[in-house]
Amino acid sequence: MISETPVNPEASQTEVGETPKIPKIIVVIPTFNEAENLPVVYERICDQNIPGLGFIIVDDNSPDGTGRIADDLSAHHDGVFRVIHRSEKKGLGRAYVAGFKVAIEQGAEIVVEMDADLSHPPEEIPRMLQALEDHDVVVGSRYMPGGGVDPSWSLGRRLLSSLGNAGIRAVVGISVTDATSGFKVFRTSALEQVDLDSLRSNGFAFQAEMILACERAGLRIAQHPYSFRMRAAGESKMSAGIVYEAVVRLLPLRFKH
C-alpha cells in the first residue's frame, strides 16, 4: 500500500500525564572515501535535534581515512554510535545490509538509510519520521510533485535520470515513484520482514531490490518528496560495472518470487 505525506500531526501527541516514549532511531550510513562529507552530514543530522538518535557507519577501509574520522565522531557522540570497519570495498548493498543487521541487534525501533555525500538533505528526516507514524517505510522521492534533482543538472542528465527510473520501475514492477532512492526510513519491524540476505545487488540496483522486497511483503509505504543534491565533496563510486549489475540483476527480479 503506497501513500503520500503529509500525515496526521495528531498521531504524535501523547495523553496529558503520560511520559512520551522516545523511539530508538539509528541512522545507517555507508562510507567509502567520504572524509570531507562525513563530519558535515553528521552535524547536519544532529542539528535536527531528534531525541534518541544513534549512528552506524559502515566503512570499507577508505584510503582517505574516513574510518578514523568515524571513530572520532563515535568517541564524542552521546548515545549509540557504532563504526563497522570492513577490510575492503565490498559495495553499497553489502554495506547497508551489514549496517541494518547491527541496527536491529542494537535494538533500534526505527532505521534511517542515507548516503554520506549530502545528496540526501538531513533536514527532511523529521518529516519522514512523522510520516512513519502510520506507515512501515517512508521512501524519499525525487520523482513526485515537490521532489527534484540538482538544479545544476543539464536537461540531458535530467532526462536520462527520469527515463532510467521509469524504465527500472516498469521492468521490475515497482510502484513507488523513485525506484533507486537511497533515502528511506524503516520501522525495524518492517526490515525484519525482508530477507536481507536474499538481496544480492551491490550498487544502486540494491535500492530497487530492497523496495521491491518491501512492496512484495505488503508493507505500508509512504513517499516523501525531496530535492536531490549533487554530492558535496569527493567522487561518486558509480561505474560501468554498477550499471551492468543493475541490468543483469534487476531484469530477472520481476519473475522471481
Ligand SMILES: Nc1nc2c(ncn2[C@@H]2O[C@H](COP(=O)(O)OP(=O)(O)O)[C@@H](O)[C@H]2O)c(=O)[nH]1
Ligand atoms: N562501505 C561502502 N560504502 C560505499 C561503497 N560504495 C559507495 N558507498 C557509499 O554509498 C553512498 C552512495 O555512494 P555514491 O558514490 O554517492 O553513489 P551515487 O550517489 O550513486 O553516485 C556514499 O555514502 C558512499 O560513500 C562501498 O563499496 N562500500
Ligand SMILES: [Mg+2]
Ligand atoms: Mg551519491
